[in-house]
Amino acid sequence: MAIGPVQLIVLGFNHPEFHGEVIAELERLRQSDTVRVIDALAVYKDKAGEIEVEHLSNLTEEEAIEYGTKIGALIGLGIEGEEGIEAGAVAGAETVMESGLHVMPSDEEVWDVLAEIPNDTAAALILLEHHWAVPLRDAILRANGFRISDGFISPFDLIALGLHTAEEAKRLSVLEQSRNGR
Structure with missing residues (x-):
């Protein structure tokens, strides 16, 4: 199965009032096969900058077991304090090594997601696979095209x-x- 382009979206919330609307919209997109939520985390940063993490997703239990905590591995964030952060970083490095990829970004390219979350706020980190883009991406690759940038x-x-x-x-x-x- 071809995986579509994957995007990490980080959304900030001041005094969040979640009523299920975000998850409902992600579920609607999932049912239309437009996107798939690979992983989603809610990160709460208190006034002192201490972080609390909660898994947030519309994945089925089987999908959650299969995909694990991909965001934590991607950004080096573990769920269980310092040990979990280290485990998240190690898991991310192992995943990259196992895939045969070399992704050592320059200092300008490093994205410290957690540092960008302001103190005394919450953030939703959503890792999306864009199903709709698979045929377009494949057509671009067949034409010897490649991604230069996006935003x-x-x-x-x-x-x-x-x-x-x-x-x-x-x-x-x-x-x-x-x-x-x-």
């Missing part, structure tokens, strides 16, 4: 293209900044 586009950049109104972009920006404590 989300700001709503403000979409105004010039006519995909957002200035009012909508400003509303989204204000919401995001107010949630980000700015």
Whole structure:
């Protein structure tokens, strides 16, 4: 089975009020076979920067056993304190070595996910596989193409293209900044 492109999304929350809406939307995407949630963690960072981690996912029990805690291995985060963090880092390194890949990023490329989470907030770390992109990716590879870069586009950049109104972009920006404590 071909695995689609995988993306780690980190979403921040000030005083989160989860009512199941995020998980319900991920489940809807899963049922449509658009994406698959490989792993999801909720990370709570207190005022002193201490971290508490909770597994959060819409995976079935069998899938959770099969895939394990992939985010922890990917970012070197273990669930059980310092020993767990070390175990997460070791598991991530072993996975990379077993796959035959060499991914030693330069200092500019290192993404310290946990450091970016502000104190006294929560974050949802969601590792998604994009099923919809498999045929597109394969077509690109057959044409000798390759990924150079990717990223989300700001709503403000979409105004010039006519995909957002200035009012909508400003509303989204204000919401995001107010949630980000700015």
